[in-house]
Amino acid sequence: MTIAGRINAAVAIVILSASAVAVVALGVREYHSHRDDLLTRIVAEVGSQTALPVAIYFRETQQIDGLLTQLLRLSPAISQARLYSEEGNVLAQHNRFPGAAEPLPDFSSLRSSGLSPLDTGHGAHASDTAPTRSRTLATLTGGERVLDLTVPVLSSVNPVRDALSRQEFGQALASPATSRYVVGYVHFGISVSMLMLLILPSLALLTATAAVLAGLVIWLLSRHIRRLTAPLSRLARIADEIATGKLDQPITVDGSGEIKEIAKVLNAIIGGLNKYKTRMDVDHQLLSMKVEERTAQLTQRNDELNKAVEQVTETKNRLRQMAYFDSLTSLPNRRLFTEQLDLLLRLAKRNNRLLALLFLDLDNFKRINDSLGHSAGDILLKEVAHRLASCVRESDVVAHFVDSESRIDVSRLGGDEFTVVLNEVENAEAVATIAQRLLNALLQPVEIEGHELVVTPSIGIAIAPTDATDMEGLLKAADTAMYHAKAGGKNKYLFYSNDMDAAGVERLLLETDLRKALDRNELLFHYQPQVDTNTGTVVGVEALLRWQHPDQGMIPPFKFIPIAEEIGLIGELGSWGLREACRQLVELREEGYALPKIAVNVSALQFNRNFCAQVKAILQETGLPPSALELELTESIMMEDSHSTVKALQEFRGMGLRLSIDDFGTGYSSLSYLSRFPLDELKIDRSFVIDFDKSDNDASLVLAIIAMGRSLKLELVAEGVETHEQFHFLTDNGAEVIQGYLFSRPVTATELRPLLAPGYFLEQIREIRADSHEGGYSSAL
Numbered sequence: 001m002t003i004a005g006r007i008n009a010a011v012a013i014v015i016l017s018a019s020a021v022a023v024v025a026l027g028v029r030e031y032h033s034h035r036d037d038l039l040t041r042i043v044a045e046v047g048s049q050t051a052l053p054v055a056i057y058f059r060e061t062q063q064i065d066g067l068l069t070q071l072l073r074l075s076p077a078i079s080q081a082r083l084y085s086e087e088g089n090v091l092a093q094h095n096r097f098p099g100a101a102e103p104l105p106d107f108s109s110l111r112s113s114g115l116s117p118l119d120t121g122h123g124a125h126a127s128d129t130a131p132t133r134s135r136t137l138a139t140l141t142g143g144e145r146v147l148d149l150t151v152p153v154l155s156s157v158n159p160v161r162d163a164l165s166r167q168e169f170g171q172a173l174a175s176p177a178t179s180r181y182v183v184g185y186v187h188f189g190i191s192v193s194m195l196m197l198l199i200l201p202s203l204a205l206l207t208a209t210a211a212v213l214a215g216l217v218i219w220l221l222s223r224h225i226r227r228l229t230a231p232l233s234r235l236a237r238i239a240d241e242i243a244t245g246k247l248d249q250p251i252t253v254d255g256s257g258e259i260k261e262i263a264k265v266l267n268a269i270i271g272g273l274n275k276y277k278t279r280m281d282v283d284h285q286l287l288s289m290k291v292e293e294r295t296a297q298l299t300q301r302n303d304e305l306n307k308a309v310e311q312v313t314e315t316k317n318r319l320r321q322m323a324y325f326d327s328l329t330s331l332p333n334r335r336l337f338t339e340q341l342d343l344l345l346r347l348a349k350r351n352n353r354l355l356a357l358l359f360l361d362l363d364n365f366k367r368i369n370d371s372l373g374h375s376a377g378d379i380l381l382k383e384v385a386h387r388l389a390s391c392v393r394e395s396d397v398v399a400h401f402v403d404s405e406s407r408i409d410v411s412r413l414g415g416d417e418f419t420v421v422l423n424e425v426e427n428a429e430a431v432a433t434i435a436q437r438l439l440n441a442l443l444q445p446v447e448i449e450g451h452e453l454v455v456t457p458s459i460g461i462a463i464a465p466t467d468a469t470d471m472e473g474l475l476k477a478a479d480t481a482m483y484h485a486k487a488g489g490k491n492k493y494l495f496y497s498n499d500m501d502a503a504g505v506e507r508l509l510l511e512t513d514l515r516k517a518l519d520r521n522e523l524l525f526h527y528q529p530q531v532d533t534n535t536g537t538v539v540g541v542e543a544l545l546r547w548q549h550p551d552q553g554m555i556p557p558f559k560f561i562p563i564a565e566e567i568g569l570i571g572e573l574g575s576w577g578l579r580e581a582c583r584q585l586v587e588l589r590e591e592g593y594a595l596p597k598i599a600v601n602v603s604a605l606q607f608n609r610n611f612c613a614q615v616k617a618i619l620q621e622t623g624l625p626p627s628a629l630e631l632e633l634t635e636s637i638m639m640e641d642s643h644s645t646v647k648a649l650q651e652f653r654g655m656g657l658r659l660s661i662d663d664f665g666t667g668y669s670s671l672s673y674l675s676r677f678p679l680d681e682l683k684i685d686r687s688f689v690i691d692f693d694k695s696d697n698d699a700s701l702v703l704a705i706i707a708m709g710r711s712l713k714l715e716l717v718a719e720g721v722e723t724h725e726q727f728h729f730l731t732d733n734g735a736e737v738i739q740g741y742l743f744s745r746p747v748t749a750t751e752l753r754p755l756l757a758p759g760y761f762l763e764q765i766r767e768i769r770a771d772s773h774e775g776g777y778s779s780a781l
């Protein structure tokens with residue numbers, strides 16, 4: 001609301017209130033004057049009625065009625081008129097509204113004590129009924145009230161005087177009054193609501209006049225106020241425009257005094273705002289530039305971050321791929337396979353479903369690999385992986401895997417070993433169908449470098465929970481079944497059964513583990529010194545193979561060398577042994593140990609056509625001089641007596657290698673091959689040495705071997721020497737280089753190092769020799 005509006009409203013309220021108060025005051029005044037006027041008129045009228053005292057005196061009822069009726073006509077507000085004798089007896093009564101008549105208060109209460117008989121009595125009482133015309137007004141004003149007016153009727157005739165004639169009465173009245181007597185009373189009941197009703201027209205006129213006047217005043221004042229507040233309204237509008245930013249120019253306002261002051265202030269505000277706006281605009285521009293710069297930086301950072309995230313994700317994926325997938329075939333590797341199989345087994349158990357594990361090993365893969373080379377082997381493995389994967393994925397038996405990225409339906413555990421997992425299979429028949437499909441899939445030849453190759457698998461099948469409930473057990477069962485399939489003719493599948501021979505299984509498991517031992521770095525050498533008993537110095541060491549099995553601990557060579565020979569692993573094992581022994585001696589020499597030679601056992605099965613080339617390559621590779629390598633050959637190699645063996649030995653000799661004959665005397669020991677082959681050394685077998693003092697036979701054999709060696713100009717090494725007696729017996733009889741527990745058990749390379757110090761065993765030898773003199777030992781023969 002505008003200021004003018006607000007002032008106008010206030011002025012209107014004040015004026016209207018004042019008008020209302022004035023109307024009410026004037027109304028009240030009107031009422032009182034009207035009432036007083038009526039009362040005065042009634043009193044005057046009663047006094048002027050000269051016939052009234054006569055009618056009262058003579059009790060002229062008719063006359064009295066007429067007079068009362070006449071008095072009632074004085075005003076419509078007079079509702080009742082009652083006439084009393086001077087003793088207070090009712091002589092006559094007239095009601096204006098007969099239906100609403102009600103008893104008037106009794107005479108005595110109207111003329112209460114203290115009131116002279118000549119006085120007019122005033123009073124009022126509440127009434128239950130109001131005249132019909134004014135009933136609404138009576139209700140609005142809180143109920144009907146009736147004014148009681150008792151007017152004495154006076155006469156100069158003493159009413160107590162009796163028997164006056166009308167004439168006498170008239171004369172008495174006409175004669176000048178000496179005294180005045182009350183002859184009766186007229187009681188008037190005047191309706192207050194009727195009185196008010198009677199003044200209503202004048203009240204309405206008054207109200208209308210007041211309203212017109214008030215309206216006029218309000219109109220005039222509002223015009224004036226509007227004129228006065230017009231500059232203020234303008235200023236308010238200007239202030240609004242300033243506030244909404246629509247005004248930025250100084251203003252001119254008509255007016256004086258405070259208006260001018262306010263205009264000045266507003267102009268100052270406009271100036272200030274303009275300055276502020278300019279500064280804000282500059283700040284805004286600077287801020288926008290900064291925001292743009294920061295946005296560009298953030299976008300750049302965001303891009304860099306996204307790139308980094310991409311790189312990290314890529315690296316993570318690559319690492320995952322490397323950690324969980326086989327690089328050659330991209331199939332899940334052993335790690336992913338074991339992790340997921342464990343999970344699937346637990347799921348299968350929970351869902352009460354069957355899970356089948358098929359363990360595949362390619363038959364004769366090694367042969368292909370060796371003959372055609374590793375790259376051909378790799379191509380073959382890739383093709384096999386591809387065929388297995390497509391074969392299994394086509395299958396409707398392979399059910400849901402936990403996570404599509406971790407599917408292990410086909411995995412490569414290493415080498416030529418693959419697994420197929422059939423999750424949630426119905427029965428063994430379904431598994432057999434898939435196994436047959438796998439066999440068929442591999443029957444198609446693979447063309448590699450112009451060769452058509454067929455590689456068949458042997459498949460072992462184990463079913464969880466029937467055959468095993470845990471991952472290791474299931475893998476072992478499938479592995480065992482696979483070996484039985486291989487042993488049973490290859491290119492077939494076999495379900496695992498409990499009656500698969502336990503010992504055979506153990507052997508099969510050892511075979512399986514041995515195949516993996518090299519890859520898993522489980523093979524190592526222990527070295528046993530060969531001591532020159534004249535100098536106490538180590539003149540050579542024999543490298544003796546050990547297998548550090550993850551479950552069974554250290555396995556001695558007699559337990560696994562024959563297996564390696566049987567399963568065709570001895571070539572690989574022997575080649576590794578030769579390389580490792582040569583490498584170890586080179587390392588010792590580089591460290592400054594002057595060890596003349598290292599002796600390596602050679603199995604007869606190693607001794608094939610490629611052997612010479614292999615040894616040559618290893619010597620070249622490791623840089624060991626051929627003269628430092630001694631090959632310990634068994635009698636069986638000699639016994640073959642083939643042209644190729646002689647040729648190979650001559651070739652070795654030509655290369656400068658040392659050749660030693662091991663276990664001499666245990667087989668078909670024959671002087672003829674000793675003389676025909678180009679040997680350097682003869683080892684006296686420990687079985688003869690150990691029992692020489694218990695058996696004359698053995699002692700004689702030892703002496704015979706020594707004599708044989710000497711005559712063939714072969715160096716002698718006696719092995720298995722444990723006691724002083726054996727030492728004395730051998731040394732006294734010309735076997736001066738001794739290998740045995742007496743000096744040292746086979747030890748690790750680290751433990752060997754201190755023993756290689758020149759003359760390390762000299763003190764011990766002196767003690768042994770001294771011991772013989774004290775003990776009075778003498779040669780047996």
Ligand SMILES: Nc1nc2c(ncn2[C@@H]2O[C@H](COP(=O)(O)O[C@H]3[C@@H](O)[C@H](n4cnc5c(=O)[nH]c(N)nc54)O[C@@H]3COP(=O)(O)O)[C@@H](O)[C@H]2O)c(=O)[nH]1
Nearest residue numbers: 544545556557558577601602603719720721722739740741
């Ligand atoms: N083809 C390969 N055969 C190998 C290789 N390494 C070992 N072998 C063959 O295993 C045979 C057993 O070897 P090992 O159990 O190590 O026994 C050797 C010595 O520990 C043992 N020896 C030595 N001194 C004593 C002794 O005082 N008492 C005692 N009871 N035994 C002793 O003799 C074995 C050494 O024999 P030898 O080779 O005849 O010198 C072993 O004979 C090899 O045939 C290998 O790398 N390849």
